[in-house]
Each structure stands twice: as structure tokens, then as C-alpha cells.
Amino acid sequence: MNRKAPVKRTRAKQTRLSADDRRSEFVTKATELFADEGFGGGTRALARKLGVTQPLLYRYFPSKDDLIKEVYRKVYLGPLETGWEKLLSDRSRPLRVRLQEFYQAYTDAIFTRKWLRIYLYSGLKGLDINRWYVGMVKDKILSRIIRECRHDAGLATQSRPSAAELELAWVFHGGIFYYGVRRYIYEAPVLEDKAQMISDALDVFLAGFERLAENSDDRQRAPLKVVV
Amino acid sequence: MNRKAPVKRTRAKQTRLSADDRRSEFVTKATELFADEGFGGGTRALARKLGVTQPLLYRYFPSKDDLIKEVYRKVYLGPLETGWEKLLSDRSRPLRVRLQEFYQAYTDAIFTRKWLRIYLYSGLKGLDINRWYVGMVKDKILSRIIRECRHDAGLATQSRPSAAELELAWVFHGGIFYYGVRRYIYEAPVLEDKAQMISDALDVFLAGFERLAENSDDRQRAPLKVVV
DNA sequence: ATCTTTGGTGATCGGTCGATAAACTGGTTC
């Protein structure tokens, strides 16, 4: 039936972009999509967000998995700054101030709905990049914080942080991190003033670290045992 | 072709269970599956874990979503104990000991790969039951801890915990929680001795809370401002 | 004005998913 004049279908209007622009647009919107729906989010939904058709994705990425890797790269590496290590180690300023300033900047960088969700999703997948990030936090941030705390308490700073010290720093760090999770993932009511939360947490941490440092020798020989 | 004698296909051997047993087996294995692969895990993979066929699921649950809800119920409500509140409030014993004992028991209950992964997955979905759980932690655990800490520091215990106090307790609690995440989700190297980690974290928290309590009046009138 | 390049679309394929209907079978009851 009707074999003549192939019905001239109205084509969807094209909005042509340069290859680079389109590619980065894919990554940007994919980050949003995957943050919202997890990495199970469909390529068609992604294309809809760009106002293009789904096959176009495959002109820029060989597979969905490659797109996902690109999203990781952008999310994990994006907010990273090189100045953090120097900021933490600048002994011309009080440790308390350095820590407050660092955590202010660090949380400004990662406390977004997008970053936290992508981070948690990738953590649940057990990806290498997640392990790399955790290692980076340990080496570049926590180890340095411990060294500075030791120096501040008049202890030796040569030896590497003990496992117990590292754990202490991790609990502190994790506590602050979890504030972001409660706020931007659970969307639970939290103390609005992030700066005050950091400040209070720092007070507790520093006061506690000092007290531990005082009897650090005793602790190493006979670790505190608690009735269980 | 071959219209005669409907080929007597060899049927998969049945292992018949009582309705209750089969149902709870579905929930158990579903918990494992969803913990591993998220709630996107397929019903066919689930059936394979039970050694049955996929449609059997729908004799016990109207939909996959109902199965998921059952998994939530079991996971969230399972490890909950009623004794925790009394344990925390028993002033005949030192606060330090009570807290150590409580967090020992609490982390024994929730620090499993299964529990933590289901919890995080459901948190990312923004489910009501997750909100309920967070509220429960706040009301039943953290508020009570604050009250006991106040009592221990010789402060009034009538007024409800301030937002700042709650936040302090949350950061402490979240720090301990994050230990479980690092250990069982990131599978990162952590301090093996969980009891020591709790003990150290408690030392820091209690020492810090004491110090804050000392100038609590000052803090309320003129909250500590930090150079940013 | 035409050619070439390249960003973009339409159609479609094989696979997987949740869900349904109907047939089959082991065990219990009368």
C-alpha cells in the first residue's frame, strides 16, 4: 500500500555542536543522571536530557562503561586541589586555623549532592578509583594532619603515623564526611552552620588528641583496656 | 512437524518446601543478592540462588518491590534491640563504660557487609524507612548520650539537646559508622581492633565534650568564631 | 555552486527484565 513518494518524515531539528562541546555535555549530564539514578540510568534518558537521540552517544564513547569512567575521572579529580598539602603544613599559622580552613575548603569541594552520590555509588561498586581516593585521603590529608598534631603537641614527627593515630584521624574525618551524607543524601535536618560544625568537631578532636598525646607512652606499652 | 506425542521434557527436580520456609528463604537470599548487586539485581539471579525457577517468586510476593520492602524490614528491624536505651541510661555504672559497651554491641549488630550495603543502597534511594532509622538514632541514641554526658558533666539535663550538641554527637557517631564503611564496603585496611578504635574515639569525644561543657555558657552567648 | 567532512537521526537487533497464565506433580483427605 502507498508505495509512492516515501512519506517525508519531519526530522527532529538538529542543534549541532562542536565535538568537544558535545562530548563534555554528555559527561556533564551523565554525571547528573547517574547521581540521581545510579549507574543503571539509561542511555536513552541521558540523550533526552541533551535533546538528542540515543545513538549519538556512541559517536563519542565506545560504550556506556567508557562514559562512566569519564564521569568518575571528572568527579573524583575535578575538585582536587594541590594547595591543600601546603595549607596543612604551613607552620607559620596556628594548627587550629589551618585545620579549620582546610576542612572548610575540602567540604566546600565535595559536599554537593552530585559528588557525594557518585562517590557512594562508586564505592558500592568497589572500584579501583575509589580505593585510590581513600588512599589519597590517608596519605595526603590524614597522615599530614597527624604529623602536624604531633608537632603541635611537642612530639617527634619522624616516625610514620601509628595505626591507632590514623584511625583516630579517620574517625574524625569520617564524622565530618558523614555530615555531608546526612545533609545531601539523607536530606536529614542538620546544623545549618557548617563552619560551626567543623569548628566544634575540631575542638573535640584537638582536645582529645592532646590528652591522648600526654600519656602516649603509657598507651603504647599497656593499651587502655575497657570492661566489655 | 512432529505433532505427535508431546515430547516429554525432563522436568527439573522439585524440592518442595513449606510456604513459610520458602518465603523466608526468598527474603534471606534476596538480602544477599541485593547487598551484592544493589536492588537492580534480577529476579532470575535470585531464583538461581534458591535452585528454583523465577516465576515461583510471584507466588510469594505480588511484585519485586514487595520483596524489597520485606528485605528492608528484616534488615533494619532485625538487629534492633530494646535494651540499648536502658544500657545507656543505667547511671549505676560509669558513663565511659556504658558508652563503650553500647557501641561495642551496636557495631556488632550493624557492621556486616550485608547490613551496611543494604543501608547505603536504601539511603541512596531516599526511602522513608531510612529517614525513620536516622530519626531513631537521633532520638533513641544520640539524644540519650547527650543527656548522660550532660549529667556526667554536672549540667542540667531537662532541656532538649541543642542543635550544636546533637551535631557533635552525630559527628562522633558518624565517625564510628564510617569505620564500618571503610572496613566492609571499601574493604580498606583499618585498625583491626574495633574495641580499641571505639575506646580511642570515646576518649576523644568525652575529653572534648568536657572541655566544651566547661565554657558552655560563654559559647551560648558568643559562639566561638574562627578565622576563615 | 559544488564537494567534502562530520555531527546527527531512524530503524532495528539481540538480550534481559518483571510479570502472567497455564500446565504439571507431590502430598493429604475422604
Place this chain on the structure above:
DNA sequence: GAACCAGTTTATCGACCGATCACCAAAGAT
């Protein structure tokens, strides 16, 4: 031993997913 019930399987449906291919049209080059 016939009838029935409950647990299980086979077969299949419609929707969706990632991926591929041939084709199309807008911009730059000649």
C-alpha cells in the same frame, strides 16, 4: 483410589536496554 490442594515448572508477553548500521543534512573548503 479418586479428588483436591498447594508448591513448582514451562512458556511467553511487553517493555526496556546497550549497541550497530545506513542514511541524512549542516557547515567548511575549493
